[in-house]
Amino acid sequence: xxxxxxxxxxxxxxxxxxxxxxxxxxxxxxxxxxxxxxxxxxxxxxxxxxxxxxxxxxxxxxxxxxxxxxxxxxxxxxxxxxxxxxxxxxxxxxxxxxxxxxxxxxxxxxxxxxxxxxxxxxxxxxxxxxxxxxxxxxxxxxxxxxxxxxxxxxxxxxxxxxxxxxxxxxxxxxxxxxxxxxxxxxxxxxxxxxxxxxxxxxxxxxxxxxxxxxxxxxxxxxxxxxxxxxxxxxxxxxxxxxxxxxxxxxxxxxxxxxxxxxxxxxxxxxxxxxxxxxxxxxxxxxxxxxxxxxxxxxxxxxxxxxxxxxxxxxxxxxxxxxxxx
Amino acid sequence: xxxxxxxxxxxxxxxxxxxxxxxxxxxxxxxxxxxxxxxxxxxxxxxxxxxxxxxxxxxxxxxxxxxxxxxxxxxxxxxxxxxxxxxxxxxxxxxxxxxxxxxxxxxxxxxxxxxxxxxxxxxxxxxxxxxxxxxxxxxxxxxxxxxxxxxxxxxxxxxxxxxxxxxxxxxxxxxxxxxxxxxxxxxxxxxxxxxxxxxxxxxxxxxxxxxxxxxxxxxxxxxxxxxxxxxxxxxxxxxxxxxxxxxxxxxxxxxxxxxxxxxxxxxxxxxxxxxxxxxxxxxxxxxxxxxxxxxxxxxxxxxxxxxxxxxxxxxxxxxxxxxxxxxxxxxxxxxxxxxxxxxxxxxxxxxxxxxxxxxxxxxxxxxxxxxxxxxxxxxxxxx
Numbered sequence: 001x002x003x004x005x006x007x008x009x010x011x012x013x014x015x016x017x018x019x020x021x022x023x024x025x026x027x028x029x030x031x032x033x034x035x036x037x038x039x040x041x042x043x044x045x046x047x048x049x050x051x052x053x054x055x056x057x058x059x060x061x062x063x064x065x066x067x068x069x070x071x072x073x074x075x076x077x078x079x080x081x082x083x084x085x086x087x088x089x090x091x092x093x094x095x096x097x098x099x100x101x102x103x104x105x106x107x108x109x110x111x112x113x114x115x116x117x118x119x120x121x122x123x124x125x126x127x128x129x130x131x132x133x134x135x136x137x138x139x140x141x142x143x144x145x146x147x148x149x150x151x152x153x154x155x156x157x158x159x160x161x162x163x164x165x166x167x168x169x170x171x172x173x174x175x176x177x178x179x180x181x182x183x184x185x186x187x188x189x190x191x192x193x194x195x196x197x198x199x200x201x202x203x204x205x206x207x208x209x210x211x212x213x214x215x216x217x218x219x220x221x222x223x224x225x226x227x228x229x230x231x232x233x234x235x236x237x238x239x240x241x242x243x244x245x246x247x248x249x250x251x252x253x254x255x256x257x258x259x260x261x262x263x264x265x266x267x268x269x270x271x272x273x274x275x276x277x278x279x280x281x282x283x284x285x286x287x288x289x290x291x292x293x294x295x296x297x298x299x300x301x302x303x304x305x306x307x308x309x310x311x312x313x314x315x316x317x318x319x320x321x322x323x324x325x
Numbered sequence: 326x327x328x329x330x331x332x333x334x335x336x337x338x339x340x341x342x343x344x345x346x347x348x349x350x351x352x353x354x355x356x357x358x359x360x361x362x363x364x365x366x367x368x369x370x371x372x373x374x375x376x377x378x379x380x381x382x383x384x385x386x387x388x389x390x391x392x393x394x395x396x397x398x399x400x401x402x403x404x405x406x407x408x409x410x411x412x413x414x415x416x417x418x419x420x421x422x423x424x425x426x427x428x429x430x431x432x433x434x435x436x437x438x439x440x441x442x443x444x445x446x447x448x449x450x451x452x453x454x455x456x457x458x459x460x461x462x463x464x465x466x467x468x469x470x471x472x473x474x475x476x477x478x479x480x481x482x483x484x485x486x487x488x489x490x491x492x493x494x495x496x497x498x499x500x501x502x503x504x505x506x507x508x509x510x511x512x513x514x515x516x517x518x519x520x521x522x523x524x525x526x527x528x529x530x531x532x533x534x535x536x537x538x539x540x541x542x543x544x545x546x547x548x549x550x551x552x553x554x555x556x557x558x559x560x561x562x563x564x565x566x567x568x569x570x571x572x573x574x575x576x577x578x579x580x581x582x583x584x585x586x587x588x589x590x591x592x593x594x595x596x597x598x599x600x601x602x603x604x605x606x607x608x609x610x611x612x613x614x615x616x617x618x619x620x621x622x623x624x625x626x627x628x629x630x631x632x633x634x635x636x637x638x639x640x641x642x643x644x645x646x647x648x649x650x651x652x653x654x655x656x657x658x659x660x661x662x663x664x665x666x667x668x669x670x671x672x673x674x675x676x677x678x679x680x681x682x683x684x685x686x687x688x689x690x691x692x693x694x695x696x697x698x699x700x701x702x703x704x705x706x707x708x
Contacts, residue, residue: 025496051496057526062519065485066492069503072474073424073493089515096479097486105467105475106457107681141682165684194687241687 002184007177009151009184010040010116013158014078018048021076024162027054028063028080037082038118038177060090067113068098076162077113084119084171085128091136098167099142114161114168119147120212120262121294121308122175126301132211132263132294137169138240138272144193145239147171149214151182153237156191163190173212180215194241202232205322206250207314208273209260210236217260219311220318229322239269247273248281255286256321262308265293287324292317365579368414374644376417376437376574377634378652380409383433384631385656386442387605389664390449390463394609398668399449403464404605405430410630411536411599412506413437414577419504419532419585424472424494426487426505429464430536431476434506438471442660446667458681459673481507481514484533488520488594491529502588504532504581510541512555518562521596525562530588532581533559533596536571538603539625543616559596571599572630602628675701675708 004012017024025048026041032055035042045053056063060081067077081087087094094115101111121130138145144166148154154172161168199214200221209217214235221231232250236243251257257277259270274289292309300307368376387404394402405412408430416437419425427434435445444456448466451459457467457475467475474483474490487505494501511517512535524531535555539546552558556566567584569576577599584595602625606613613622638644679686679694686694700706 054492054527057519057522059515059519059522061515062485062488062523065482065516065519066489066523069426069486069489069491070493071489072486073490073497075493075496077489092479092482092515093485096477097482100477101475102683103681104457104460104465104477105469105681106455106460108456108467108469109475110684144683241689244688 001186003181004151004184005178005181006148006151006154006172007038007040009154010158010172011042012184013155013162014041014044015047017078017159017162018044018052021162023074024076024078025052025054025070026078026080027056027067029056029058029082031055031080036080038174040116040118040172041080060087061093064090064093064098064113064115067115068093068101068111071111071113072101072109078162079113079115081115081117083125083129084117084133085131087115087117094137094143094169095140099140102166103142110165111167112165114158114170116158116170116172118174118177119171120173120175121299121304122212124301124304127299130299130304132261134169134171134239135263135267135269138269142167143240144168145171146193146237147173147211147239148237149173149176149211149235151184153191153197153235155184156189157193157237159188160190160193164193171211175212176215191237193238194243195238196243196246197235197237198246199233199235200231202230202254204230204254205256205258205318206232206234206247206254207258207260207318208234208236208247208250210239211262213260213262213309216309216311217314220314223311223315224318227319229318231318242272242276244276244280247276251277251281252284255284257281257285257289258292258314258318258321259289260292260309260314262294264296265291266296268293287321290317290321365581365583367575368417368578372417373574373634373638373641376413377631377638378656379413379433379437380631380634381652381656382442382660383409383412383436385653385660386432386436386445389657389660391605391609393664399463401463401609402449403430403608405432407602407604407625407630408536408538408571409433410574410634411534411571411577411601414574415504415506415532415534415581415597415599418578418581419502421471422499422501423585424474424487424490424501424503426474426483426490426503427476428480428483428507428511429462429476429478430508431506432464435466435468435471435473438468438473440466440468440471440473442663443667444468446664447670450667450670451673452667452670453673454667454670455673458677460681481511481516481520483507484511484514484516484520485523488524488527488529488531491524491531491588491594492527495527495530500589502530502532502585504534506534506536508541509535509537509539509546509549509555510544511535512558513549517558521559521562521564521594524594525564528591528593531594532584532588533564533594534581535596535598536601537598538601540603540607540613540617542607542611543613545617554598556596556598564594564596566596566598568598568600571601572628572633574630574634601630604629675706
């Protein structure tokens with residue numbers, strides 16, 4: 001066990017994976033000499049050289065297209081997109097190509113590319129360094145979408161991604177890259193996809209969140225404890241595949257659900273979660289499913305604190321849900 | 326920029342209007358034909374007849390498929406008529422170990438690499454023996470055993486992938502190249518420019534093989550770009566470009582061989598623009614009479630690559646009008662019989678729809694498959 005923050009855990013995992021497997025390589029903008037704009041790839045260039053830590057031209061479609069070609073050939077590319085907000089030039093490569101290669105080739109050509117990208121608000125990044133648009137990717141069959149919220153999960157999920165068989169969008173909550181540290185295990189400890197994490201046990205209401213929304217969700221639960229409301233907090237970790245069993249089991253126990261994400265509300269991931277609960281846990285629900293999300297506006301620079309869900313807003317909605325029935 | 330003369334080799338194409346324009350522009354130091362690219366060796370004489378047979382097979386397949394689509398026996402088809410020499414010439418200039426990243430009009434490439442016609446028809450029909458399990462429209466086939474990557478419909482996306490695979494081969498120190506096929510329309514796509522740029526920067530052993538068939542559905546070549554040639558776009562990325570007559574098997578073969586030799590020896594990528602003409606519609610969903618004249622097509626058909634090679638074979642001796650007629654009869658029979666055999670194969674079972682989304686079924690996919698199975702049992706869905 002070593003104590004480190006989330007971005008250090010990503011960095012360490014990349015070092016380990018590249019040592020373990022010569023087919024693993026890293027490519028992206030500023031990932032080499034500079035070590036990445038968030039330093040997630042710091043030191044890789046010095047240890048593994050320019051052949052395996054590739055500073056690319058400024059073209060996301062080039063990065064992902066090239067990574068797909070490498071993966072088809074048998075390498076295990078880990079591509080970095082500098083910010084999720086800049087991924088769209090590669091959207092065609094991701095949704096039309098990467099997600100569909102195994103399927104459209106009848107299994108002949110799997111394309112195992114891992115795309116790491118920092119996402120989310122809270123760093124004063126404005127419209128184009130703050131968005132949380134995971135739903136676009138969750139909607140596309142063939143992509144796995146995972147989001148760690150702790151240093152240990154960052155390592156465990158990234159190991160699963162790199163040593164897996166299918167494409168992964170690995171979303172890094174940049175707001176909590178350095179805001180806390182945690183114990184990170186040694187050895188080949190992997191966090192399987194499709195398994196949610198119980199952050200905090202509770203009896204009255206289930207709060208589902210992921211990524212940078214775990215700290216405010218947990219803070220809200222602690223506040224509510226003193227008011228006599230016992231909130232369970234579940235970190236989904238993996239959006240695709242989704243641990244529906246854990247979601248349903250929790251609501252069967254508590255009878256209430258509050259979904260938290262910083263992405264906009266309309267057609268956000270919470271809509272799918274709410275639908276799952278309506279379809280599969282309807283008779284366990286004692287109150288309407290509630291959502292605490294970003295608003296249906298573009299991400300506002302100067303007003304990001306008003307836009308992003310916080311512990312107060314989450315606690316407010318949880319209270320209302322518990323009091324509803 | 327160094328002033329470079331337009332090559333005078335007979336192997337290089339000098340007949341196309343755009344090449345003439347670029348020749349004029351050469352005087353003002355704008356190059357479309359790069360000094361690094363040599364004209365290369367001619368197509369091997371002893372393989373000419375074999376190449377001809379592949380071209381005839383592709384043409385006969387095209388003709389049959391256009392008719393089958395009209396009869397409603399296949400849903401769609403994208404013919405390559407007019408591009409046979411470009412595809413066969415380029416295919417014969419690379420090796421079986423080299424990787425092909427095709428677009429969806431590369432039937433003759435697949436045939437030249439040895440794909441059985443039956444496999445093509447299985448894919449056209451999406452039947453139970455289709456190697457891609459009925460997942461895609463006709464013409465979007467892929468065959469891992471011959472390093473022919475599965476095609477998609479978005480334009481140009483295979484180009485950056487070809488560069489990535491070449492970078493991977495470089496990393497593994499495999500002495501292979503990747504060759505990517507695309508059309509004139511694709512030169513306007515993001516991935517064409519990103520791909521050339523990456524290939525230039527990383528000296529990737531990739532051959533960018535552009536079949537300029539003059540039409541991107543309804544858009545003529547002149548409206549695709551103001552550039553005098555397509556190949557000269559490569560120059561901006563530090564990549565040599567060359568324009569060849571795509572109806573000339575020697576010119577195509579020589580250019581690709583030369584590009585391959587340079588790539589293998591660490592010289593990096595090359596772009597080759599093969600000037601051809603799309604005799605047929607973009608696809609069976611297209612009516613080219615809306616945007617081009619019959620006269621234009623008739624004029625292009627005067628330069629039919631198959632007629633051109635036939636004349637050459639006859640002139641060289643050992644081939645006659647009689648042997649040619651016999652070949653066409655035999656090939657047409659083969660095409661028809663192969664299609665009829667593929668038609669007898671049952672359809673692909675519907676529950677395979679859930680396979681290959683991922684390596685393993687997710688719980689959600691398992692549930693959806695179970696739902697489908699129960700709909701079948703209840704008779705709501707028909708097998």
